[in-house]
Amino acid sequence: MIGGAVPQQGKLVAGGASAMLASAARLAVLLAVLLIIVQALIVVQARPQDLITGIHGMADIIRRATPPDFSHIDDTFWPALETIDIAIFGTIAGIIMALPLAVLAAANVTPSRPFYYAARGLIGFTRSVPDLVWALFFVTAVGLGPFPGGLALAVHSIGMLGRLFAETIEHMDMAPIDALALTGARRLQIFTHGVVPSVLPSLLGISLYRLDENIRSSLVLGFVGAGGIGFQLLTAMNLFQYREVSLLLIVTFVIVLGAERLSAALRQKLA
Amino acid sequence: MLEVRGLSHRYPNGTEALAEFDVSVRAGELVIVLGGNGSGKTTLLRCIARALDPAAGAVRVNGTDLTRLSGEKLRRARLDLAVISQHAALVRRRSVLANVATGALGRHATLWTALGGLPAGELEAAHRHLAEVGLDHLARQRAGTLSGGQAQRVAIARALAQHPRVLLADEPVASLDPEAAEDIMRLLRRLAAEEHLAVLCVLHQVELAYRYADRVVGIRAGRVAFDLPCAEVSREAVHRLYLSEAA
Ligand SMILES: Nc1ncnc2c1ncn2[C@@H]1O[C@H](COP(=O)(O)OP(=O)(O)OP(=O)(O)O)[C@@H](O)[C@H]1O
Ligand SMILES: [Mg+2]
Numbered sequence: 001m002i003g004g005a006v007p008q009q010g011k012l013v014a015g016g017a018s019a020m021l022a023s024a025a026r027l028a029v030l031l032a033v034l035l036i037i038v039q040a041l042i043v044v045q046a047r048p049q050d051l052i053t054g055i056h057g058m059a060d061i062i063r064r065a066t067p068p069d070f071s072h073i074d075d076t077f078w079p080a081l082e083t084i085d086i087a088i089f090g091t092i093a094g095i096i097m098a099l100p101l102a103v104l105a106a107a108n109v110t111p112s113r114p115f116y117y118a119a120r121g122l123i124g125f126t127r128s129v130p131d132l133v134w135a136l137f138f139v140t141a142v143g144l145g146p147f148p149g150g151l152a153l154a155v156h157s158i159g160m161l162g163r164l165f166a167e168t169i170e171h172m173d174m175a176p177i178d179a180l181a182l183t184g185a186r187r188l189q190i191f192t193h194g195v196v197p198s199v200l201p202s203l204l205g206i207s208l209y210r211l212d213e214n215i216r217s218s219l220v221l222g223f224v225g226a227g228g229i230g231f232q233l234l235t236a237m238n239l240f241q242y243r244e245v246s247l248l249l250i251v252t253f254v255i256v257l258g259a260e261r262l263s264a265a266l267r268q269k270l271a
Numbered sequence: 272m273l274e275v276r277g278l279s280h281r282y283p284n285g286t287e288a289l290a291e292f293d294v295s296v297r298a299g300e301l302v303i304v305l306g307g308n309g310s311g312k313t314t315l316l317r318c319i320a321r322a323l324d325p326a327a328g329a330v331r332v333n334g335t336d337l338t339r340l341s342g343e344k345l346r347r348a349r350l351d352l353a354v355i356s357q358h359a360a361l362v363r364r365r366s367v368l369a370n371v372a373t374g375a376l377g378r379h380a381t382l383w384t385a386l387g388g389l390p391a392g393e394l395e396a397a398h399r400h401l402a403e404v405g406l407d408h409l410a411r412q413r414a415g416t417l418s419g420g421q422a423q424r425v426a427i428a429r430a431l432a433q434h435p436r437v438l439l440a441d442e443p444v445a446s447l448d449p450e451a452a453e454d455i456m457r458l459l460r461r462l463a464a465e466e467h468l469a470v471l472c473v474l475h476q477v478e479l480a481y482r483y484a485d486r487v488v489g490i491r492a493g494r495v496a497f498d499l500p501c502a503e504v505s506r507e508a509v510h511r512l513y514l515s516e517a518a
């Protein structure tokens with residue numbers, strides 16, 4: 001009897017200890033999160049009072065920026081088109097480079113291990129270098145204008161597209177592919193008749209999403225001299241033409257929202 | 272036509288799924304394999320088709336040993352051997368008709384088929400094969416929208432498009448209603464008798480086996496339990512196949 005009761009008591013004690021341990025762990029996590037927030041406030045030198053004293057300056061800028069200078073709307077057409085086309089060029093060139101890399105970087109279809117690691121490495125590298133850095137690099141290489149912007153987006157897109165394409169290929173249902181191989185179909189036929197139709201809708205969806213992101217990036221790339229609305233915005237700011245700045249911000253807003261809506265609608269259609 | 276000798280397979284985790292298995296199927300013959308769950312039936316068919324590499328043994332189709340082939344020679348040998356797997360394995364995003372026609376790809380070496388196209392003649396033939404399994408009215412539908420039984424019949428039509436000499440079928444009527452199951456068994460029977468195919472078919476429906484088989488092979492724990500003309504298979508022998516190992 002006693003022999004039976006003792007281990008039970010042991011279990012109870014162990015249960016109490018683990019409950020205490022769990023609440024201690026929760027407290028530790030809470031403290032850690034607080035610590036992280038406090039150090040962030042200190043490091044960024046957050047001074048809310050400056051915001052209040054700065055209200056005057058901000059009100060002044062807003063006053064000088066209104067109403068937006070719509071007389072210049074004609075002049076924004078070309079930079080706007082440039083911004084969108086930089087994104088389109090960057091996305092398409094990115095897709096063309098990402099596709100073969102993704103095939104090499106998908107564990108289930110890669111022709112060999114060395115290719116797999118090389119492709120993974122390249123994809124990781126292009127993604128980890130920010131598009132602004134790529135833009136600076138290409139502006140130095142090929143000069144100012146929209147072309148270096150397009151190149152920057154293309155190279156940076158390889159990273160995200162390559163990774164998501166490879167993941168899509170890896171998660172594909174292999175049964176139909178294997179069945180096709182057993183019929184005696186050739187490798188290329190298995191690829192075009194089995195792999196491509198299985199993954200194409202997902203790849204298109206990912207690409208549309210990337211186009212949307214690239215349009216937003218392309219707006220900023222102008223700041224480093226890579227053409228488009230961003231360049232226009234930078235110039236207007238440097239010349240203190242705040243009414244033109246506000247016009248450009250409105251155009252930016254319309255482009256971003258339009259791209260987002262269009263991309264979402266098209267992706268819905270694909271699903 | 273199909274001759275399997277001493278076929279053995281062990282999975283990487285140590286399971287000995289197939290041991291010294293012998294079976295042969297002549298042209299025009301319908302041989303049915305009966306056996307309990309996990310007895311090695313799927314492993315047998317997959318080893319024959321070289322979807323798995325058997326550890327030992329020979330698989331001769333028309334005298335050619337498949338286990339010794341690789342690359343282009345293996346691909347060519349596979350043209351004669353159609354597999355209807357336990358799960359339909361269709362390309363879900365493509366139409367039923369296209370799925371059936373892909374069964375014929377191996378016979379075509381054109382740029383058009385390499386780029387994802389299907390020969391017009393094969394699409395026409397695919398309509399006929401779909402009619403044979405009673406599904407021509409679904410030709411334009413996406414394969415992903417089919418019911419389980421419909422998908423299985425499309426997979427059978429795809430095997431027909433391949434024009435095989437040997438047909439391996441793993442539970443081809445598993446998810447079919449009784450009428451459709453009879454239709455498919457009659458079709459397999461007719462393919463053997465009229466087109467001189469060698470048909471090796473795994474079933475769980477003992478009654479269908481009695482009704483349609485020329486020969487019945489019993490498999491238990493990866494070994495041949497019996498291999499007899501249909502008329503000589505006793506109910507007792509079949510019953511023993513499904514008793515648990517312990518009994
Ligand atoms: N990929 C695998 N890895 C390890 N063991 C496996 C694998 N596939 C099958 N097995 C084992 O091999 C044995 C035979 O499996 P198999 O699929 O050939 O049986 P089956 O006769 O087709 O059964 P069922 O009637 O359920 O379809 C089983 O014991 C199974 O657990
Ligand atoms: Mg099975």
